[in-house]
Amino acid sequence: MHTLAIAALHLLQLLATIPTLSSQDTEAIPGCTSRCHNISIPYPFGIGDERCYLHEGFKLACKTEEQPPVLYMNSAGYRVVKIKLNPRVVYLDTRFHQLLGKSSYGESWNLSLDNSLYRLSAAQNVFVALGCGFRFSVSLPGAGANASASTCDSSCQHGYPKVPTDGTCSGTGCCYTEVSQDSNSYAIKLVPHDEAAANSTMPGARGPFNATYIVEKGEYWKRTGFAVPLQQYAAAPESVPPVPTHTVVYWMFGNSSCAEARSSNASGCLSDESECHDEPPRGYRCQCGQGYVGNPYMPNGCQDVNECTQTDPPPCFGQCINTIGSYDCICPSGTSGNPRVKDGCSPSKLKLSGLIIAIGLGSGIAILLFVFAIVVIRRKVKARKARITKEFFFKQNRGLLLQQLVDRDIAERMIFRLEELERATNSFDETRKLGGGGHGTVYKGILSDQRVVAIKKSRHAVKREIDDFINEVAILSQVNHRNVVNLFGCCLETEVPLLVYEFISNGTLHEHLHVSAPQSLSWKERKRIALEIARSLAYLHSSASMSIIHRDIKTANILLDDRLVAKVADFGASRGIPIYETSVTTTIQGTFGYLDPEYYQTGRLTEKSDVYSFGVILVELLMRRKPSSYVSPEGSNLVSHFSSAVSEDKLREVLDSQVIEEAEEEETREMAAIAVTCLNSKGEDRPSMRQVEMRLQALQSPADSTGRNQNQRIEEGAAGPNGRRPVQGGDSSYAGDHSNLSRPYSMEQEFWSSMSFPR
Incomplete structure (x- = not known):
């Protein structure tokens, strides 16, 4: 019978390790709001009914009319940035x-x-x-x-x-x-x-x-x-969005000690398992007793800890059994000694009859079979849950994708399986991480057909990230241009879809331009890259029946391949506008320093918003300064300083020294003039990207204007880049002779051309 009892104890411990669901919230009073946006509100703080906070001094207000919602102290109106129970501090914006x-x-x-x-x-x-x-x-x-x-x-x-x-x-x-x-x-x-x-x-x-x-x-x-x-x-x-301060303020329950608070029945330590500690010279603090965690300031706020299942378990080299507020440590069956010391349990001398041994052996076999059955069942349940989850996300995301794509066949051809991408990235190993942007983390992967790809994975499973990723698939499925990064497809079996791009090996324009060495990209390369970016934007603005506005043009979103050819990337914030419309009103998205001030003030997005951002890139190429952090000696930003220098005929004073050495003065004046027109405060006074492209084309030498010799152009005209045959009327940067300017595709030609990559 002793053996059966020990076996039952083993079984109970095994069942205790199986995860259980618990939705109990130990931060706030049940039924009270426990969060305002991303800020947790632990009791004694609270909002709403009087029962949700200790008294008026701890009452808060969540202003939901602000987006996102903002938490304030109800009495004084300070913005609350963070609340901590231990130590007892609140971070306020003073x-x-x-x-x-x-x-x-x-x-x-x-x-x-x-x-x-x-x-x-x-x-x-x-x-x-x-x-x-x-x-x-x-x-x-x-x-x-x-x-x-x-x-x-x-x-x-x-x-x-x-x-x-x-x-x-x-x-x-x-x-x-x-x-x-x-x-x-x-x-x-x-x-x-x-x-x-x-x-x-x-x-x-x-x-x-x-x-x-x-x-x-x-x-x-x-x-x-x-x-x-x-x-x-x-x-x-x-000119800069407001930022909160983080002023650290202690909070307390008056000046009384623990003894005084208990005698007056006004103690703030309301959980039965809480402990009170004096903190001279003012007040006291509460904490959960040993073996408990949670909120000591609310009734039943301290919950028992299962020490045996912690990631850092207590010192027990025998059998660990959780108890209320503590745990027991016993030697395994058939041993005796001190289980809290390594090798402290040694075999005991038991005089068991043959019947007891047989019963124990039979019980052990039964328990092993039972354990094996539990393991098999758990694995099957886990696999079934994973399959159901993948099917749910696939149906949800496929529906969202098909809502934005005209041709369903295109959507089906773009789909990758999650297992294939996990094999390609070694389960998204950290060593495969290439970097990240505003819309996710990018990993390097090698597909089964030996293609090297870049796979973008979202950091957060929120509705905006799902919408941005679906939007990027819908946008890039309509694009076929040598200066826009190629989208091979997507995986829809995760909550936020995974995007699969061509792998661009040479980093970003921002990394190449802003190096610590005195020499950066040559003037010839800067002119060519500026023209390639302009071509891609002109193509996006007039490529099909839907005009595409990138909305986040910056040097960090311009990739360079091994020949330093520019590739525009990161279309998560992009928007499509029907050809019969000229603008759309939307929430503000973009990067400080590159953001169109007219769009920022009105929320009205047009093609001219991309023109302004491109003008900032031209200034960055000329001055080699970072728009997001540059402040002139007079206190003005990069754009204002550059515009003033041009208007006062002091352009050479602000140019990058390498540009002064390598460029003709007329070339720099012309590019500066293009930049100033792009940076006009009124969008209607800015040129179109087609006009900008033509002016930049005129700056190129005959060798630079094509970017390759005649034989290469004939070869690409026959086969197209990446082995694709160009569509009639497509991107003239690789589809024919003429003036080497971008031309529009039809929507149907765009879709089928973008899907002609091998899978």
Whole structure:
């Protein structure tokens, strides 16, 4: 009977390891909203009914009329960025404070929250001053003249921007300081360096100055990825989308100790399995007891942990059995000793009769058969679930795809199986990752027919990603151009479809252009690449009955093959517009620095939005500067600085030195003139991409204008690129003689030509 009991214990443990479904939410009170967009709302915080939060000081408001929804403190209106239970902190957006046009400043910074519940963390925050030519000081309000203050100096230096935008903060245009004491109110003072000369030797500018200061989590401020958006917004708030600060604020339950809270029946530790710990000099904190996890501030918030199934199990070298709040560790059947020590269980001397041995042996065999049956059943259930899931996604995505494709036969020919793509990428191994963009991660794969391909996989299973991927299939299935990346097909057996492209081996135009070496792409290559991009965009805008607008043209989305031929990629944000329409109103998508300001202000998308982005690329080719991060000494962005230089006849002062050495002055002036017309603030005053293509064509030498000799053109005219025969009236960059300009396809010819690749 002892053997049977041990065998039953083994069986119970095996069944306990089988995953079970649990939908219990231990963050919020049952029936209350636990999230606002992507922010979790744990009790004692809450929104809605009074039962959802502890009291008014913890009430929040989720503004769903904003898109995406934004969470605010209900009383003071601060935006909530994050809430943590352990440690007890809340990250708030305390906003940017601008000080404009004075020679000195004195004001107070206040956190408008209940002092008994919230207190700014001096240890985790820094006060940051952006601007130059002053000393910045922070002190407690009401402190005397001799009281110590936290200070930092920000100087002005010739050739440096007044506010850096590269994430640095070393005393030139930016400085920060820490405070030594928690408080919800501080005195802020800024004086120019000439008034502080008695205590400082820092050089500075006299007279009125502008400054901006914020309170930010010190750990975040020292990371470039967090500092750059804050600096960019402080430098040009009118042209950059607002960004929140991350001010760290402690939250508490007043000033009482654990004993005082229990005696007054006002303890915030509401879970039966929670523990209260004093935190001098203010308040107390709650935590779940050993063996429990969850939210100690709400009833039944602490749940038992199954220690035996944890990824980091407790030290037990025998049989681990979970109990409420703890676990037991026993030696396996037939052994005895200390199971918590390695090799601590040794065989025991049992005097069993033949009957007991036979019963034990029979029970063991029965249990083995039972376990084997469970394993087989679980595998079959798992395989069946995977098959049903793939069939569901295939039906859903195929329907979405067919809604956007005219020819169903084209959609069927484009489909890859998930198993084929997993074999091609070694189950999407990290070593096969090529990089990623705004619409997914790209992996290198080798198909069974030895074709090398690039496979794009979404990072997030959200409706927008599904729509973007389906949109990219529908767009690229209509495109056949030597300067547009080829789409071989897609896999519809995942929640978000996988896209299979031709593999482009030589990286992006952005990587080739912005190298650390003084020499980059030659002027001849830059002219040719600009023409190839213009050809592809002219083709997209007038290729078929549906005009295609890319909407995210930038150097990072221009791929280069081994001959540095340009290939436009990443069509996830693209939109098709019927030929009888000139625009469409849609949500804003694109990349800062390349985004059409007229589209950004009105939401009205036209072909001229791509023209503006192409104009930015021309400026980037001429100046070799990054549009998203460049700020001139005068504080203007790349486009404004370039336009001013052209209008003031100072073009050579802003050109890349390599362009000055290799290009004729007339060539650079002509390309600059093309760029300025593309960057016109009014879309209707910009040229079409066809007109831009013709002007760039005129810049090419006779050898450059074709990109290959006559024999190559005859050969491609017969067979087409990638072994395809060109469609009559198709892309003239490889389909005939004439002026080498792009021409439109018919919709039917586009579809069948795009599907003529071998599978």
